[in-house]
Amino acid sequence: MEILEKRNFGPRWRKWIYQITHLGSVGVKINGLEGSFFTTGKGPRQGDTISPLLFNLVVDILSKMLAKAVANDLIKGLCSDLVPSGVVCLQYAYDTILFVDKDED
Known part of the structure; x- marks a missing residue:
């Protein structure tokens, strides 16, 4: 997040990127049934x-x-x-x- 601040990203952008990289959640769907969501905490999803x-x-x-x-x-x-x-x-x-x-x- 320090990089974003040094690059003059505003607080709103820094918050969005923090949420994407630290607070992402995913759910698994099997045979049309959606399971519960869980936090990944591993950065953006592939292809984000x-x-x-x-x-x-x-x-x-x-x-x-x-x-x-x-x-x-x-x-x-x-x-x-x-x-x-x-x-x-x-x-x-x-x-x-x-x-x-x-x-x-």
């Missing part, structure tokens, strides 16, 4: 429309952390002949691939 927003918030922070690590010479990306500091990370949809040069020391 809020998932891309949450993913983008997290990967934005990850890319900034990786950029800092490169700037401080903690890691090196690959293909530095093509890109000045090398390719460290590629992201597409929900996939993230890290490219870090192997340190022999």
